[in-house]
Amino acid sequence: MPITAVVFDIGRVLIEWEPERFYDSLIGETRRKALFEEVDLHGTNLNVDRGDPFRDSIYALADKHPDWAGEIRHWHDSWIKMASPEIPHSVRLLRALRTKGIPVYALSNFGAETFVIAQTVYPFLREFDQAFVSAHLRAIKPDAEIYAELEAGTGRRPEELLFTDDRPENITAAAIRGWQTHLFDQPETWAARLVAEGLLTEEEAR
Structure with missing residues (x-):
């Protein structure tokens, strides 16, 4: 799929x-x-x-x-x-995906109050189609419950989702559920993965 x-x-x-x-x-x-x-x-x-x-x-x-x-x-x-600064290339990739009409979700371990602070400083954090924040859900990665919340909240099948995270244990938990995954190390390799999956062109992923 x-x-x-x-x-x-x-x-x-x-x-x-x-x-x-x-x-x-x-x-x-x-x-x-x-x-x-x-x-x-x-x-x-x-x-x-x-x-x-x-x-x-x-x-x-x-x-x-x-x-x-x-x-x-x-x-x-x-x-x-x-929690600064932003990672500009990653932000460009987020916006490029949205421009293409590809739904983009956040799945993050974040406090309720700190997420509001971050959204105020970084307006792009308001641009997700949906944001799944651990403090709101009372569940954290890599616990299975938070991944299930995203699946239920978006109506997406696990194999339809491509997830990037910098922590191997969070990636492993997603992969166990059938999500497609990318262990984030730098924006350039994430951009290459998005191109390889046909989600962005090389120009769009710059």
């Missing part, structure tokens, strides 16, 4: 997501490593992606670690600096 729709992850596919880089610039690599060793910032963020409140979660974590409180609060107060 031919591909009838394309599914994009967001972080590290359409926008950069590099908390370590942000903290390196803020407090230096040595202190950043100590912070991330002592404080489970990524684990707390994953709970936000599951639907926990953003500010309350980060500020509660800061209260538990007073020695790092200021640094931890930056995860909330400076969040957009960690």
Whole structure:
């Protein structure tokens, strides 16, 4: 069955997501490593992606670690600096697909509040035909439930979907369901895949 729709992850596919880089610039690599060793910032963020409140979660974590409180609060107060900049070629591919009339969906682990912030800064995140956001669904990749939500919400059969994501475990979970997949490493190889599938011409994929 031919591909009838394309599914994009967001972080590290359409926008950069590099908390370590942000903290390196803020407090230096040595202190950043100590912070991330002592404080489970990524684990707390994953709970936000599951639907926990953003500010309350980060500020509660800061209260538990007073020695790092200021640094931890930056995860909330400076969040957009960690989720930047956009990846221009990927954005062009998203828009090229939509111009061709190919439905484009988002499937992303994202907090409810942070998704609103990101949409405000990056208007292209409002351009999906549908966006399936983990905090809204109370399910995260690579759990099967979130993939099933997209299938049900779009009415697409698994084999009709081409999905790109930067995390191998998320790609594997989709492939198990029968989705066609592409492990994202850079926009150029993603563009080549879209051309190979006949979804875009080489000129459209530039």
